[in-house]
Amino acid sequence: MDYLKAFITGGAICAIGQILMDRTSLTPAHILVLFVISGAVLTALGIYEPIVQFGGAGATIPLPGFGYSLAKGAIKEVQSAGLIGALTGGVKSTAGGISAAVVFGYSMAVLFNPKSKK
Amino acid sequence: MVFFPEEEKIDLASNKVGRQTLRLDSRPAIIAAASIVGPKEGEGPLKEYYDVVLQDDYFGEKSWEKAESKILRETAKLAVRKAGLKPGDIDYMLGGDLLNQIISASFAARELKIPFFGLYGACSTMAESLALGSILIDGQYADYVVAVTSSHFSSAERQFRYPLEHGNQRPPTSQWTVTGSGAMIVAAQGKGPRITHVTPGRVIDLGIKDANNMGAAMAPATADTIVTHFRDTGFSQRDYDVIATGDLGKIGKDITQEIVFREGYDISAVYTDCGIEVYSDDQDVNSGGSGCGCSAVVTCGYFYSRMLRGEIKRMLLVATGALLSPVSTQQGETIPGIAHAVAIESTFKGE
Numbered sequence: 001m002d003y004l005k006a007f008i009t010g011g012a013i014c015a016i017g018q019i020l021m022d023r024t025s026l027t028p029a030h031i032l033v034l035f036v037i038s039g040a041v042l043t044a045l046g047i048y049e050p051i052v053q054f055g056g057a058g059a060t061i062p063l064p065g066f067g068y069s070l071a072k073g074a075i076k077e078v079q080s081a082g083l084i085g086a087l088t089g090g091v092k093s094t095a096g097g098i099s100a101a102v103v104f105g106y107s108m109a110v111l112f113n114p115k116s117k118k
Numbered sequence: 119m120v121f122f123p124e125e126e127k128i129d130l131a132s133n134k135v136g137r138q139t140l141r142l143d144s145r146p147a148i149i150a151a152a153s154i155v156g157p158k159e160g161e162g163p164l165k166e167y168y169d170v171v172l173q174d175d176y177f178g179e180k181s182w183e184k185a186e187s188k189i190l191r192e193t194a195k196l197a198v199r200k201a202g203l204k205p206g207d208i209d210y211m212l213g214g215d216l217l218n219q220i221i222s223a224s225f226a227a228r229e230l231k232i233p234f235f236g237l238y239g240a241c242s243t244m245a246e247s248l249a250l251g252s253i254l255i256d257g258q259y260a261d262y263v264v265a266v267t268s269s270h271f272s273s274a275e276r277q278f279r280y281p282l283e284h285g286n287q288r289p290p291t292s293q294w295t296v297t298g299s300g301a302m303i304v305a306a307q308g309k310g311p312r313i314t315h316v317t318p319g320r321v322i323d324l325g326i327k328d329a330n331n332m333g334a335a336m337a338p339a340t341a342d343t344i345v346t347h348f349r350d351t352g353f354s355q356r357d358y359d360v361i362a363t364g365d366l367g368k369i370g371k372d373i374t375q376e377i378v379f380r381e382g383y384d385i386s387a388v389y390t391d392c393g394i395e396v397y398s399d400d401q402d403v404n405s406g407g408s409g410c411g412c413s414a415v416v417t418c419g420y421f422y423s424r425m426l427r428g429e430i431k432r433m434l435l436v437a438t439g440a441l442l443s444p445v446s447t448q449q450g451e452t453i454p455g456i457a458h459a460v461a462i463e464s465t466f467k468g469e
Contacts (some may be wrong), residue, residue, distance in 0.1 A: 021287060025328065028286060114282050116175050116182075116272045116297070118158070 002056060009055025013062040032063060039067020044075075069094045133256075136350025139317040146255035148248075148462065149308040150201035151418040154193045156271065156297030159407075159415065162397045167419035168298075169196055175272065175297050182272040183217060190215065190268035190299045191226035197264060197301035197418075201308075208232045208303070209260035212247040214239065215268045215410055216295075217277055222268050232264065240439030241365050242319070243267040244300060244414040245458035248435070249316040251304045252460070261306050268299035269409030278329065278444060292330040293367045294403035296396055300414025302422075311425040315351055315461040319343040321441060323454035329447050332440040333370025333393070333405060339455035340366060340438050341377035347434065347459045348383055355385040359430045362421065363457070364413035364437035365393035367406035392416035413437040425464040435460045 013035075020031050042048035048068045052059045059065055070090035077089025091098070135141045153168045160171030170192075177185040190213065198205055211230060214237035215222035227234035239246035247265035254260045272282055274295040280286040304313070322342055326335040340363050348354050355361065366374060371391040378385050392413040393406035417435055424430045438457045447453075 022289075028280070028284075109283075114272070116156075116158075117282065 005054055006056050006058030009051060009058030010062055011058075013059070013064060017063075035063035036067040036070075039064030040071040041067070043068045043071035066094060066097065069097065135315070137346055138320075139315055139347060139350035140249075140253065141315055141351075142252055142256040142313055144256045144258075144306065145312040145314055145463070146252040146304050146306060147308045147310040147312050147465075148302050148422065149305045149310040150197050150303040151301065151422040152193050152197035152200055153300045153415040153419040154189050154196070154298060155411075155415050155419075158271070158294075158401065159296055159298050159396060162401065164396060164416065164420045167423050168415060169193075169200075169419070172297075175270065182270050182276070183221065186215065186217065186268055186270035186273050186297075186299075187222040187225040189270070189297075190222045190266055190301075191229055193268070193299035193301045194226060194230060194264050194266045197266070197303050201262070201303040201305070203262060203303070205230050205232055208262045208264050210235060210251070210254060210263045211266065212237060212251045212254075212263060213266040213301075214243040214247065216240065216274050222270075222273075223266070226266075239437075239456060239458065240441050241269070241408060241410050241412060242437040242439030242456050242458050243410045244417060245364070245435050245437030245460050246318075248302055248304065248313070248460050249318060249458055251302075252313040252316065255304050255306050258306070263304050264301055265304060266299065266301035267410040267414045269295050269297070269411035269414075271295045271297045271409075274409055278442075278447075288404060289330045290404050291328070291333075291369060293332065293365065293393060293405045293408035294397065294401075295409035296365075296407045296411040296415060298411035298415040300411065300416075300418030302418055309465065311422070311462045311464045313460055314463050315347070315459075317343055317347040317350060317459040317461075319346075319457040319459070321454045321456050323452050325452045327447075327450065327452050329442060329453065331369070332408065332442075332453060333365070333367035334373055335370075335442075335453035336364075336366055336438040336440050336455035336457065337370045337373035338377065340370070340374045340436055340457040341381070343436055343457040343459050344374070344378050344385070344434070345381045345383065347461075351461075353461075355383055355388050358388050358432050358434050358461075360421065360433040361385055361389045362395075362413070362417070362433060362435055363389075363391045363393075364435075364439070365406070365408035366391050366438055367393045367408065369405055370438075395420065425462065428464060430464060432461065432463050435462060 073093025077085025213223040251263035
């Protein structure tokens, strides 16, 4: 049942992205920024937390999930360390994801060579 | 105060016809042509017309940019060899490509050691280099010139859109950049189809911004060049067996045909587009082929062979370019288009 919920949540988020790609002139970079910011804003408004409760990784893995982690980390850090936490908390809570992206991205670039599309 | 007496204005440009067309009285000959294409083009409908089909689009190099320069260099060498000449016999090389600072052409010229004019006309470079080369020949400044251009799908994607590693999606209006290069040897004497007229195009921009819809952006400039060529020379579609535009794709071709029709010429019976010819429908290229290499390989391979066989008596090559840059796109600029026309006549019957 968890798998199904994650699939539906993640799939719905990706479907929104695909519709934006097909129906608007937004570039992938626009959509990336838009998704991360909406994740953060929705978290701040308390809307994204219930989506995470329902969809689990289906909500935390796509781009809005990154915004969710940023916002959640910042809020938590402000509570424990004061206002400076607004600047440090977001990156602290997403440090794992950022480092993983660098490490895996770098290793893949070393291991493989790009090929032309067929 | 210096006084300049008003001189009578004498029109010295006796070889200019009409608004912007040049008539080449010596009719320079295209004595050889060569084309090298990538694997995808080698699976296309014109595969039998290319000289070399590469199995690997890295061509033994470490990057696609290096591969593209090598393709251009080898195509130029092949054309020189097919003409029975050596690179040292060629007076000038005229060429360009799509990469920053036209490195494919200039790096190839570094190896070939032929005096080099670097050109940037985006995808119109085949006609631009052929036009300027034939003018050099007609003006008796050279015996042999090589006109050459190239493009590479993967280097062009990185240059103009997104690096392939990004895995970007391609909208249906987008076109597929041809991996390949075409080269022609133009000579003062010798056997081969002859260049009779050249109509350089004006830069025209009707405000299209979408870099994935370049056929539509180039169509107005293309139609302008075709109609101007007709008006300057008095020719019409009846004087040509083939009118071939460079890389407008399906959408751009329809728009061009429509604009030219409104100007009073129905070119539909003889009109084709190299971007449509180069791939078949089942090759998943959306709106057709594009890139400098598109009109280059189709002209140097397919049309040149058919002219040699006498299947085409007269053709008008109208190579088309979208003069955008990645910076202009990011700054929200529209896409100006250009098209250069070269009239080529087969000498099959006479010689």
